[in-house]
Amino acid sequence: MTEPTVENTENNQGNEEEEEQIVTPWDVNAKGGVDYDKLINKFGSQQIDQTLIDRFERITGKRAHPYLRRGIFFSHRDLKEILDHHEAGRKWFLYTGRGPSSGSLHFGHLLPFFFTKYLQDAFNVPLVIQMTNDEKFLWKDITLQQAREFTIGNVKDIIALGFDIEKTFIFSNLDYIQYLYPTTLRISKLLNINQVKNIFGFTDQDAVGKISFPPIQASPCFPESFPHIFPPGTDYSQIKCLIPCAIDQDPYFRMTRDVAQRLGAQKPALIHSKFFPALQGHNTKMSASDVNSAVYLSDNKDVVADKIKKYAFSGGGATKEEQVKFGANLEVDVSFEYLKYMLDDDQKLEEIRVAYGTGKMMTSDVKKILIELMVKICDQHQAARAKVTDEICATFMSIRKMNI
Amino acid sequence: MTEPTVENTENNQGNEEEEEQIVTPWDVNAKGGVDYDKLINKFGSQQIDQTLIDRFERITGKRAHPYLRRGIFFSHRDLKEILDHHEAGRKWFLYTGRGPSSGSLHFGHLLPFFFTKYLQDAFNVPLVIQMTNDEKFLWKDITLQQAREFTIGNVKDIIALGFDIEKTFIFSNLDYIQYLYPTTLRISKLLNINQVKNIFGFTDQDAVGKISFPPIQASPCFPESFPHIFPPGTDYSQIKCLIPCAIDQDPYFRMTRDVAQRLGAQKPALIHSKFFPALQGHNTKMSASDVNSAVYLSDNKDVVADKIKKYAFSGGGATKEEQVKFGANLEVDVSFEYLKYMLDDDQKLEEIRVAYGTGKMMTSDVKKILIELMVKICDQHQAARAKVTDEICATFMSIRKMNI
Numbered sequence: 001m002t003e004p005t006v007e008n009t010e011n012n013q014g015n016e017e018e019e020e021q022i023v024t025p026w027d028v029n030a031k032g033g034v035d036y037d038k039l040i041n042k043f044g045s046q047q048i049d050q051t052l053i054d055r056f057e058r059i060t061g062k063r064a065h066p067y068l069r070r071g072i073f074f075s076h077r078d079l080k081e082i083l084d085h086h087e088a089g090r091k092w093f094l095y096t097g098r099g100p101s102s103g104s105l106h107f108g109h110l111l112p113f114f115f116t117k118y119l120q121d122a123f124n125v126p127l128v129i130q131m132t133n134d135e136k137f138l139w140k141d142i143t144l145q146q147a148r149e150f151t152i153g154n155v156k157d158i159i160a161l162g163f164d165i166e167k168t169f170i171f172s173n174l175d176y177i178q179y180l181y182p183t184t185l186r187i188s189k190l191l192n193i194n195q196v197k198n199i200f201g202f203t204d205q206d207a208v209g210k211i212s213f214p215p216i217q218a219s220p221c222f223p224e225s226f227p228h229i230f231p232p233g234t235d236y237s238q239i240k241c242l243i244p245c246a247i248d249q250d251p252y253f254r255m256t257r258d259v260a261q262r263l264g265a266q267k268p269a270l271i272h273s274k275f276f277p278a279l280q281g282h283n284t285k286m287s288a289s290d291v292n293s294a295v296y297l298s299d300n301k302d303v304v305a306d307k308i309k310k311y312a313f314s315g316g317g318a319t320k321e322e323q324v325k326f327g328a329n330l331e332v333d334v335s336f337e338y339l340k341y342m343l344d345d346d347q348k349l350e351e352i353r354v355a356y357g358t359g360k361m362m363t364s365d366v367k368k369i370l371i372e373l374m375v376k377i378c379d380q381h382q383a384a385r386a387k388v389t390d391e392i393c394a395t396f397m398s399i400r401k402m403n404i
Numbered sequence: 405m406t407e408p409t410v411e412n413t414e415n416n417q418g419n420e421e422e423e424e425q426i427v428t429p430w431d432v433n434a435k436g437g438v439d440y441d442k443l444i445n446k447f448g449s450q451q452i453d454q455t456l457i458d459r460f461e462r463i464t465g466k467r468a469h470p471y472l473r474r475g476i477f478f479s480h481r482d483l484k485e486i487l488d489h490h491e492a493g494r495k496w497f498l499y500t501g502r503g504p505s506s507g508s509l510h511f512g513h514l515l516p517f518f519f520t521k522y523l524q525d526a527f528n529v530p531l532v533i534q535m536t537n538d539e540k541f542l543w544k545d546i547t548l549q550q551a552r553e554f555t556i557g558n559v560k561d562i563i564a565l566g567f568d569i570e571k572t573f574i575f576s577n578l579d580y581i582q583y584l585y586p587t588t589l590r591i592s593k594l595l596n597i598n599q600v601k602n603i604f605g606f607t608d609q610d611a612v613g614k615i616s617f618p619p620i621q622a623s624p625c626f627p628e629s630f631p632h633i634f635p636p637g638t639d640y641s642q643i644k645c646l647i648p649c650a651i652d653q654d655p656y657f658r659m660t661r662d663v664a665q666r667l668g669a670q671k672p673a674l675i676h677s678k679f680f681p682a683l684q685g686h687n688t689k690m691s692a693s694d695v696n697s698a699v700y701l702s703d704n705k706d707v708v709a710d711k712i713k714k715y716a717f718s719g720g721g722a723t724k725e726e727q728v729k730f731g732a733n734l735e736v737d738v739s740f741e742y743l744k745y746m747l748d749d750d751q752k753l754e755e756i757r758v759a760y761g762t763g764k765m766m767t768s769d770v771k772k773i774l775i776e777l778m779v780k781i782c783d784q785h786q787a788a789r790a791k792v793t794d795e796i797c798a799t800f801m802s803i804r805k806m807n808i
Binding site for chain 2: 134137138144174175176177178181182185186188189190191192193194195196197202203204205206207208209211212214215
């Protein structure tokens with residue numbers, strides 16, 4: 001077991017300017033873990049409070065998703081306006097996305113999709129999912145052909161999570177750009193180079209493709225980008241959009257919100273998640289280049305067990321005696337954190353919290369529960385994914401009338 | 405009659421840095437007229453010499469186009485390589501374009517198209533014509549809908565010039581972007597923001613859409629942008645492209661040539677024209693916002709006559725006596741310059757040159773000849789344009805197999 005670190009001490013002393021956490025769509029760098037309260041302040045978003053969660057439950061007539069109750073989706077912009085709009089029986093849609101990567105998705109990738117599926121089921125609204133294979137091509141050392149292949153693999157993983165084929169449109173930017181382009185142009189006429197540089201931290205040494213990209217990720221916020229879902233003649237100015245995403249994507253949509261009114265459109269609303277921590281703990285970020293930093297949906301039983309046992313950072317005592325005496329530091333324990341994301345049963349989670357935190361359970365006991373759960377999720381996912389044929393994939397990605 | 409100005413004196417004295425002529429795709433500013441020799445030096449292109457014109461005639465078995473013989477198309481990049489390629493029986497194509505503007509085209513707009521038609525007829529190669537309605541939207545205070553409408557009007561004018569429907573593909577960026585986008589991405593990954601700023605003079609205060617545009621104008625240089633003309637499986641690395649354009653468009657293609665090899669493609673070749681002067685003379689540039697600076701193809705007989713009589717800058721003597729005594733300054737005379745662009749008959753042009761230059765013809769005589777010629781061209785064009793139906797227009801712009 002590894003010695004737990006004390007969270008955030010580094011951030012709370014010394015030169016705050018120098019030590020400031022960096023959270024951009026391409027870089028998360030925060031010694032001692034991300035300070036989410038600070039992020040809310042810096043970005044100017046709102047905390048999701050109990051009143052809002054209660055309202056969610058009232059409107060949907062269902063228990064709120066564990067990610068809401070457990071503070072994993074913790075921040076928002078204009079979520080109240082979305083609920084007002086919904087209660088008034090007016091049109092809105094969900095928009096999320098993914099930058100396709102090689103091979104299988106890992107558990108961190110699934111987080112926004114699990115939650116998005118809950119929102120779609122709870123509110124029965126159309127969902128659009130953007131696969132930013134253009135972005136991946138621009139940022140990574142890959143070919144367009146590779147970006148296309150990654151897209152199909154990732155789309156199958158997403159479909160396997162159970163999205164409603166009647167209400168979900170998945171599109172790859174490389175194939176759908178002609179529908180986005182008019183909106184992209186309108187956005188990119190309203191923003192100057194300096195503004196985009198400031199929002200994303202681009203410099204003159206960055207590829208010109210990179211600074212051209214943000215208006216493309218902004219475009220699906222606007223219903224005219226989806227004429228097959230919202231046919232021409234629809235009053236686009238009255239349709240709202242809600243974006244579930246990790247908080248590092250917020251810069252795109254702060255930018256979009258700034259131009260929305262000048263486009264005669266509604267500002268997109270957001271609901272932000274925290275980051276799914278790497279196995280090594282909150283100190284480090286999950287990295288696609290380090291396969292041992294994450295559990296992949298394609299990992300088999302032995303690999304899952306091995307990764308959790310070897311790498312999942314423990315907040316437990318350094319010895320059995322210490323654990324019994326002092327209990328685990330749950331703030332830094334990755335296995336317990338993962339259970340918060342994966343164990344739906346609130347009562348069981350609470351029992352583990354108390355037992356592990358007071359030294360009645362060992363880290364190995366918690367890891368055993370986590371391994372069983374993750375193996376089960378992986379197995380179920382692999383079985384579901386095997387049923388996603390090329391044809392189903394093509395249907396989700398086809399331009400078609402929807403049942404909305 | 406107006407006093408002739410002495411050409412280029414301002415440019416040949418004083419601080420050369422300050423007085424330097426500005427030639428960009430959006431701005432031509434050169435006191436005393438553009439110095440084309442200087443431009444060739446600055447841009448690093450090659451003069452078209454008699455040897456090259458002779459070779460043109462040998463290969464095509466036809467008299468060279470008057471624009472070549474009269475130095476109107478005066479500069480090139482890799483034109484010899486295109487002729488070598490053609491003689492070796494290898495594939496190449498022509499690419500030109502236009503930023504669609506409201507209403508009718510004027511004579512200056514037609515210049516590259518007249519010449520492009522000659523090239524297509526002489527070499528029997530495919531031609532692609534890009535309508536940059538996205539660029540116009542970004543640079544001008546117009547809506548996307550207006551940009552689309554201007555496109556159709558301008559395309560009809562272009563078709564009326566007689567392009568071969570079997571070998572000509574006209575496309576609007578707003579409708580064809582999905583085919584360009586993969587190449588646009590590949591180009592925009594290889595150029596950094598600083599490079600594009602330097603080539604085009606953009607600053608951080610420019611709209612981000614503007615700096616995103618040059619890779620879009622560059623993309624049609626590469627045959628993979630036209631899979632219906634050059635089907636997948638074609639060896640794209642062996643197909644060359646020749647671009648007839650006014651020399652102010654050169655920055656786009658200097659940029660493109662810089663990245664071509666890294667894309668595994670041929671560098672595009674270019675053949676550059678001078679600018680068609682405004683009625684007011686070489687000192688001023690033709691301006692879409694001043695209808696009296698140009699003759700439009702839609703102008704009727706009386707308007708053409710009126711514009712030429714009132715506005716065409718004269719190099720003739722200030723009085724009849726002076727004209728008889730000294731003759732006209734043909735270097736600055738706009739009517740004579742226009743005749744060089746429009747009068748195919750070399751012998752008649754030479755007679756006018758001698759008679760007007762030595763005072764045997766008055767400005768009014770030359771203007772009369774010019775008016776007759778322009779009215780005839782306008783009449784012929786209007787008749788031809790009236791035959792361009794929406795259906796013909798749609799065929800030219802449709803993605804179809806071509807007879808090549």
